[in-house]
Amino acid sequence: MDISEKLRKLPSVDGIISSPHLATLIERHSRERVVNTLRNILESYRQSIMKGKDVTVSDEAIAEDVSAVILDEDAPSIRRVINATGTVIHTNLGRSVLPEVVVEAIKTAATSPVNLEYDLEKGKRGDRDSHLEKLICRLTGAEAATVVNNNAGAVLLVLNTLARRKEVVVSRGELVEIGGAFRIPEIIKASGCRMVEVGTTNRTRPGDFEEAVSDKTGAILKVHTSNYRITGFTESVPLKELVALGGKTSTPVVEDLGSGALIDLSLFGLPVEPVVRDRIEKGADIVTFSGDKLLGGPQAGIIAGRQEIIKKINKNPLKRALRIDKMTVAALEALFRIYLNRKALPERLPILRCLTRPLEELEGIAEDGAERLARHFGKGALIEVRDGFSEIGSGSMPGEEIPTKVVSVRHNTLSPDRLAEIFRKSDPPIIGRIHDDGFLLDVRCVDKGEELVPSDSL
Numbered sequence: 001m002d003i004s005e006k007l008r009k010l011p012s013v014d015g016i017i018s019s020p021h022l023a024t025l026i027e028r029h030s031r032e033r034v035v036n037t038l039r040n041i042l043e044s045y046r047q048s049i050m051k052g053k054d055v056t057v058s059d060e061a062i063a064e065d066v067s068a069v070i071l072d073e074d075a076p077s078i079r080r081v082i083n084a085t086g087t088v089i090h091t092n093l094g095r096s097v098l099p100e101v102v103v104e105a106i107k108t109a110a111t112s113p114v115n116l117e118y119d120l121e122k123g124k125r126g127d128r129d130s131h132l133e134k135l136i137c138r139l140t141g142a143e144a145a146t147v148v149n150n151n152a153g154a155v156l157l158v159l160n161t162l163a164r165r166k167e168v169v170v171s172r173g174e175l176v177e178i179g180g181a182f183r184i185p186e187i188i189k190a191s192g193c194r195m196v197e198v199g200t201t202n203r204t205r206p207g208d209f210e211e212a213v214s215d216k217t218g219a220i221l222k223v224h225t226s227n228y229r230i231t232g233f234t235e236s237v238p239l240k241e242l243v244a245l246g247g248k249t250s251t252p253v254v255e256d257l258g259s260g261a262l263i264d265l266s267l268f269g270l271p272v273e274p275v276v277r278d279r280i281e282k283g284a285d286i287v288t289f290s291g292d293k294l295l296g297g298p299q300a301g302i303i304a305g306r307q308e309i310i311k312k313i314n315k316n317p318l319k320r321a322l323r324i325d326k327m328t329v330a331a332l333e334a335l336f337r338i339y340l341n342r343k344a345l346p347e348r349l350p351i352l353r354c355l356t357r358p359l360e361e362l363e364g365i366a367e368d369g370a371e372r373l374a375r376h377f378g379k380g381a382l383i384e385v386r387d388g389f390s391e392i393g394s395g396s397m398p399g400e401e402i403p404t405k406v407v408s409v410r411h412n413t414l415s416p417d418r419l420a421e422i423f424r425k426s427d428p429p430i431i432g433r434i435h436d437d438g439f440l441l442d443v444r445c446v447d448k449g450e451e452l453v454p455s456d457s458l
């Protein structure tokens, strides 16, 4: 059969739509949808034939294709995945997994009317920040606080409020870029401010700031170098000195902490990350930090600090544009209440639980997973449990690694890339990482060994 003959043999939409094979699909999904899908499928058949490919065209085969396309279109795009990457707060995997009580609070806010902006005492309009401000103040020692959509928004809003059409003085050693195109110089510009860089990449001294601060300065900015460390011949200006200069010159000092911790994580054997309360005590006028990094909550940007500045921020029209929704309000409230009772914290906060799991527990999961994987892959596979390192991720504690157990998967005929693909295409997808000549599954964020086994047989 030549190509034109094959094309002629293709049924038309009208010719096939009344086939009994399509009847159930039409009943379930509407005639219009089946017709549209058919049209696309027949067109793709046509393309294939023109490229010289063989295409089997029976009513039955076409109906199966229609069904597969519809099923695929209706499948949710957001899916649960197994995080075996070893990065606990993985931005690409949605950062923090939320505590159960937080999920409950979100559910309440999502499924019923709530007093989001309604004062139940007075019976009139209330304020959505009222649910959170006192809690943030209790946890950080700040006078006042507000919350926006994320920490990038928080920095933008703070700088725009304090320094629009003015200068923001910042050390060259702190011009951070974090993932997703957040760069301090660009955020300063987008905030309507002019950046004045001082010092050098590795050394900035108090005198550099003193020289730069003038009556044109709207804010002194300190940025936590979340995702990198400058080591060697270095010097940076401690917050205390910036605060002294800010006091002398009546210039507000703003610190972007990035992750920010509400408690001293070294209490749980974790590396030290700046604690918000400490920065407020040291005199920062405003501190901003994320809700979904080390805090372990929903995406949010928290702004804590001086009352008069928070008041100004709340009057900025950008605040309205960046405000959080009712589910985030509910989630943050529940999260902050967990922090008020520190003892139970590692049990109640999933990210802290992941970060503090004992090695023996991880080893048990890794051994179990390895056994199951050996059975799954059979001959040709080399599956081993090894020591490894997890990282916190999202720019928290760069260079600090936490000992963990990993399952290494190698195979005679399957390359590491191919193995990664097999795991990724599992249901749920299992995301590991490629290292040297193998594929690694870190069990730190994995509950059970069986979660490491791909759903499809080879």
Ligand SMILES: *Cc1c(COP(=O)(O)O)cnc(C)c1O
Residues within 6 Å of the ligand: 150, 151, 152, 153, 155, 176, 178, 182, 223, 224, 225, 226, 227, 256, 257, 258, 259, 289, 290, 291, 292, 300, 301, 394, 395
């Ligand atoms: C992560 C980070 C941000 C951005 O926070 P998001 O909540 O992701 O918007 C800003 N500054 C620093 C230093 C960060 O580490």
